[in-house]
Amino acid sequence: MYERMLELIDIINEADYNYHTLDNPTITDQEYDKYLRELFDIEAKHPEWIKDNSPTQHAGGKILESFEKVTHKIPMMSLSNVFNESEIIAFDERIKKEGISPKYVAELKIDGLSVSLLYEKGKLVRAATRGDGTVGEDITHNAKTIKTIPLTLKEEVDIEVRGEIFMNKKTLGELNRIRKENNQPLLQNCRNAAAGSIRQLDSKIAAKRKLDTFIYHLPNPEDYGLKTHSEALEYMKKLGFKTNPNNKIVNNITELLEFIDEKASLRSSLPYDIDGIVIKVDNIEDQKKLGYTAKYPKWATAYKFPAEEVLTRLTDIIFTVGRTGQITPNAVLEPVIVAGSTISRATLHNEAFVTEKNLKIGDIVSIRKAGDVIPEVVEAKLERRTGQEKAFVMITECPMCHSKLIKKEGQVDYYCPNNKCPARHIESLIHFASRDAMNIDGLGERIIEDFYNFGFIGTIADIYSLKEHKDDLIHLEGFGDKSVNNLLEAIEKSKQNSLERLIFGLGIPHVGSKTAKIIASKYQTLDNLMSTSEEELVKIPDIGDTIAKSIINYFNDLHNRAIVEELIELGLNTSFLSKKITENINFAKKSFVLTGTLKEYTREEAQSKIESLGGKTINSVSSKTSVVIVGENPGSKYEKAKQLGIEIWDEETFKNKLKELE
Numbered sequence: 018m019y020e021r022m023l024e025l026i027d028i029i030n031e032a033d034y035n036y037h038t039l040d041n042p043t044i045t046d047q048e049y050d051k052y053l054r055e056l057f058d059i060e061a062k063h064p065e066w067i068k069d070n071s072p073t074q075h076a077g078g079k080i081l082e083s084f085e086k087v088t089h090k091i092p093m094m095s096l097s098n099v100f101n102e103s104e105i106i107a108f109d110e111r112i113k114k115e116g117i118s119p120k121y122v123a124e125l126k127i128d129g130l131s132v133s134l135l136y137e138k139g140k141l142v143r144a145a146t147r148g149d150g151t152v153g154e155d156i157t158h159n160a161k162t163i164k165t166i167p168l169t170l171k172e173e174v175d176i177e178v179r180g181e182i183f184m185n186k187k188t189l190g191e192l193n194r195i196r197k198e199n200n201q202p203l204l205q206n207c208r209n210a211a212a213g214s215i216r217q218l219d220s221k222i223a224a225k226r227k228l229d230t231f232i233y234h235l236p237n238p239e240d241y242g243l244k245t246h247s248e249a250l251e252y253m254k255k256l257g258f259k260t261n262p263n264n265k266i267v268n269n270i271t272e273l274l275e276f277i278d279e280k281a282s283l284r285s286s287l288p289y290d291i292d293g294i295v296i297k298v299d300n301i302e303d304q305k306k307l308g309y310t311a312k313y314p315k316w317a318t319a320y321k322f323p324a325e326e327v328l329t330r331l332t333d334i335i336f337t338v339g340r341t342g343q344i345t346p347n348a349v350l351e352p353v354i355v356a357g358s359t360i361s362r363a364t365l366h367n368e369a370f371v372t373e374k375n376l377k378i379g380d381i382v383s384i385r386k387a388g389d390v391i392p393e394v395v396e397a398k399l400e401r402r403t404g405q406e407k408a409f410v411m412i413t414e415c416p417m418c419h420s421k422l423i424k425k426e427g428q429v430d431y432y433c434p435n436n437k438c439p440a441r442h443i444e445s446l447i448h449f450a451s452r453d454a455m456n457i458d459g460l461g462e463r464i465i466e467d468f469y470n471f472g473f474i475g476t477i478a479d480i481y482s483l484k485e486h487k488d489d490l491i492h493l494e495g496f497g498d499k500s501v502n503n504l505l506e507a508i509e510k511s512k513q514n515s516l517e518r519l520i521f522g523l524g525i526p527h528v529g530s531k532t533a534k535i536i537a538s539k540y541q542t543l544d545n546l547m548s549t550s551e552e553e554l555v556k557i558p559d560i561g562d563t564i565a566k567s568i569i570n571y572f573n574d575l576h577n578r579a580i581v582e583e584l585i586e587l588g589l590n591t592s593f594l595s596k597k598i599t600e601n602i603n604f605a606k607k608s609f610v611l612t613g614t615l616k617e618y619t620r621e622e623a624q625s626k627i628e629s630l631g632g633k634t635i636n637s638v639s640s641k642t643s644v645v646i647v648g649e650n651p652g653s654k655y656e657k658a659k660q661l662g663i664e665i666w667d668e669e670t671f672k673n674k675l676k677e678l679e
Contacts, residue, residue, distance in 0.1 A: 018059055022066055025056040029072040042209070046292065047327040050098055051353050073312055084154035084216070087145040091236040093133060093179065094150060096295065097313040099320050100354045102274060105296070108318050109270045112298060115307060119298045122246050123276045124264045126293035126319050127231055128208045129183030130215055132160065134232075136177070139170040146215070150312075159215050162224035167257040176241075178253055180232035184211040185288050188227045207290045229289070232258040238301055245299045266299060278650040281322060285656065293321040326385045326395060329353035333378055334365065334409055336416050338440035340448050340524045342433040344412070344422060346371055348382070348394050355386055363392040368411045369429045375399070377406035415440070436576075442476075443469050445524050449477050453530045454522030455511040459504040467493070477522075478583040480508060512587070515594035516543060523581070525571045527564045531633060534595070535559060536568070543581070543591035547572045558606075595629065603674045605631030610638050612655050613648030615668050626675060638663065646671050 028044075029052050036042045036049075044052075053072065060067050067073070099105050112119050131147040144160030145153040160166050163182065170176070184207045192210065193203045204210040214226035235241070235249040243249045247266050254260045263280065267273045277294050284291060298304050298316040307316040333349035346365040353360055363384060365371050374396060376382065381401040382394050413422055415433035417440035422431040433441065443466055450460040460480070468474045471493075473486050483490070483505065490501045511518075517537035521530045528536070539557055540546040546568075554565035571577050585591060609627050611620055611634065618626070623646065624634045638645060638657045645658035646666045658665055666674070 018063070019066060022056065022059045022063075023068075025052050025059070026068060026071050028052055029056065030070065033072060045324075045328050046321075047324050047353070048329070050100075050321065051327075051329065051351070054098075055352075084156065087133075087143065087148075087153045087155045089133060089145070089148075089151060089153060090177070092150050093131060093147045093153070094309065094314055095147075095312060096317055096319040097310075098293075099318050100323070105274065105277075105318075105320055106270060108296070109273075112303075112307065112316070117298070117300075117303045117306065119303060120300070121267050121273055122250070122264060122297045122299050123267050123273055124233055124295040124297070125261055125280060125287075125291045126295045126321075127181040127183050127261075128206075128290040128292045129181040130208070130212045131179065132156070132182050132215075132230070133177060133179050134160070134166060136170055137175050139173040141166070141168050154216070156215050158220045159217060159223035162220050163228045163230055165230045165259040170256045172256055174241075174256070176256070177236060178232050178258060179234040179236065180230050180258070182211055182215055182228055182230050183207060183289055184214070184226065184228055186290065187288060192226065230259055231261045233260065233264075233295070244301055246297050246301065246304075247299050275650055277320060278652060282652055282656055284322065291322075293319050295319050323355065326383045327353050327355050328381055328383055328398065329360075331376060331378060331380045331382045331394070331397075334371070334376075336412055338415060338417055338433055338438060338444065340441055340445035341526050342435070342438065342441050344415070344431040344433060346409075346411075348376075350382075350384065353384060355384055355392055360384060360392045363394050365394060367429050368431070371409045371411075377402075377408055379403075379406035439469070446474060446477065446480070448524050449522040450480065451522075453518075455514055455518055457504075457511050458507040459500070460507070477580060478587060481512070481584075481587045481589075483508060512589045514590060516541075516590070516592055517595070519543070519584070519589060519591065520546070523571070523577075525568055527567045531628065532559065532564060534628060537593040538595070541593045543585075547581070595625070603630070603677065607632045607643035608641065609634050610636070610642050610645045610654055610658070611648070612645060613651035615646075615648040615671075617668065617672070623671070 029049065032042070032044050032049055032052075056071070057073055060071065060073060099108055109119070133143075133145045133147070133153065134141060135143040135145075141157070141161065143155060144157045144166070145155055147153055160182075161168060186207060189204060189207050189210055196203055204213070210226070211228055214223050214228055217223045232253050233250070235243070235253060238244075238246070238249040238252075241249075241252060243252055247264075250260050250264060265276055267276055273296065280291075280294060296318050298307065304314070304316040307314075309315060330351040331348050332351060334346050335349055337345050337347055339345060346368065348363045348365050350361050350363060365376070374394065376394065376397050380397040382397050384392055385395055386392055411431070414420065415422060415435065415438060418433065418435050418438040420433050420435040420438065423434050424431050435441075446465050446469065447462050449455055450457040450465065457480070465474070468483070471489075473483060473489070474480055487501060487505065490496055490504075491498055515537065517530070517534040520537055520543075521528065521533035535557060536546060536554075540549065551565045551569045554560050554568060555562060572581075604627055609632055611623055615623060627634055632643075635642065638654045638661065640661055640663075642658070642661075642663050644664045644666055645654060646668070647655050647658075648668055655665070
């Protein structure tokens with residue numbers, strides 16, 4: 018861990034130099050945040066290891082020798098980052114623990130270059146960059162070319178204010194059009210363009226770049242009789258500074274989260290780039306009470322919008338055995354935050370997938386969430402290879418039972434042929450108890466693995482005999498009388514589930530949860546399904562030859578038949594309890610996406626209603642989506658639906674469409 022800390026210090030310091038000094042970032046913001054967070058975690062566990070050159074001890078950046086050095090009287094500190102709703106809530110709870118009932122000022126986080134502006138008797142005397150937080154660069158000659166930086170204030174005051182220099186999207190587009198005509202390299206993005214412009218030695222070049230500013234911070238508000246940050250913003254606006262009109266006082270965490278959702282959905286329509294929301298405690302006395310760390314104010318933080326794709330390192334490829342014996346390669350990743358969730362694993366599907374993407378162990382890879390849910394590896398960044406990467410090699414033996422793997426004719430997947438392979442049993446048990454199957458609360462992956470290894474369960478039927486081992490379970494580490502009783506009650510309750518959950522839980526190859534519901538609705542009882550023919554099955558919409566053959570083969574297998582009969586004897590329901598799917602013109606054969614919060618329906622209730630009328634629900638919006646149903650505080654899916662011209666229903670329209678059926 019100590020060696021990793023030293024490695025992280027080198028990585029981040031080099032990134033700081035490239036970003037702040039050379040305006041040439043070599044890693045993404047997301048990678049930088051990931052490395053910095055990992056370093057903070059190590060230093061928190063081992064404070065005795067902290068080095069003077071650690072980037073956690075300063076703001077970052079060096080001084081260009083071509084600019085005069087400026088010492089900030091009050092250090093320009095950077096902000097801590099949070100990446101999802103739970104971390105925002107944790108920030109709020111930490112403040113409340115100090116006996117504070119905070120109001121916050123929520124501000125758009127402008128993607129530009131920090132600047133300090135110093136005035137004497139209302140006249141601009143100096144503009145400086147953040148630099149390392151203590152010493153910055155004098156950029157006064159260029160700052161004076163920016164029209165939104167007043168050279169003379171409306172009052173003759175001595176004051177220092179801080180804000181962001183940025184470039185508008187339209188300006189960048191026009192500059193790049195001209196540069197393209199002149200065969201010049203294009204400017205990468207608004208932030209880099211702004212930083213490069215403000216560091217020009219010739220102020221005429223900076224003037225042509227049409228830079229802009231938002232002022233957002235007064236370091237010493239009490240000197241001007243101000244008691245809140247919001248008052249400071251109004252005072253700076255009164256003096257003639259440009260402040261962001263999107264700033265808002267929020268009274269509680271609920272209003273804060275609503276503000277974040279609202280601005281995230283409008284992000285693409287803004288004339289400038291933002292990469293998050295800055296959250297500041299409004300009351301100055303509360304700010305003083307909360308204080309500072311070595312690098313950050315404790316009374317403020319920055320929520321970073323989730324990146325659509327993020328970069329991380331592929332540290333290993335391991336193999337797992339599924340309930341059908343299918344062998345799946347899986348990416349082991351340096352933990353990275355994707356769409357608000359920390360991801361350290363992602364499926365690589367099969368040998369062909371890894372080969373086609375030319376993945377090697379040690380690669381820097383891009384990750385995204387497919388359908389906003391499942392993490393997937395998009396590609397390897399070949400330009401980041403060092404020559405130390407290791408080639409992928411497909412295994413030839415099962416990693417659990419060491420049976421020689423086979424590949425079925427016409428398929429790309431490898432399989433373990435051993436029906437008694439313990440990995441296959443464990444996976445089938447996990448699947449049976451999962452949320453979309455029998456939904457047995459308290460019987461998660463780790464517990465199932467423990468119960469299997471202890472010999473309490475070996476088959477699906479054994480789950481319903483766990484009550485016979487109650488005394489043994491109570492004495493297991495992490496268990497007690499209450500937790501065991503809750504688990505046994507959940508197991509007993511699952512016997513009353515509708516037929517489609519049981520069908521899906523059996524793990525019939527190619528039969529997903531939605532297919533299981535279609536089949537259960539059609540046949541109504543398990544006996545009817547077990548008595549059907551392949552010819553009858555293929556007549557059902559969405560049931561093709563592969564699924565039909567798989568169902569027939571499953572129930573023709575004597576071992577599977579014995580499992581089903583044992584479950585029936587144990588008292589599991591085998592009838593369809595939900596409403597039969599009745600196709601309706603408003604919903605049948607249409608795909609729906611739900612976004613935002615519905616007042617009268619939970620997400621599950623709305624999905625159930627759609628599916629009961631022959632429609633299907635999907636997670637992401639595409640040109641193939643039929644309808645997007647929009648509740649309160651919709652996200653980016655709503656904006657994408659508008660861009661693609663997809664039909665949009667609000668909750669009232671959805672209710673009316675349902676009422677037409679009554």
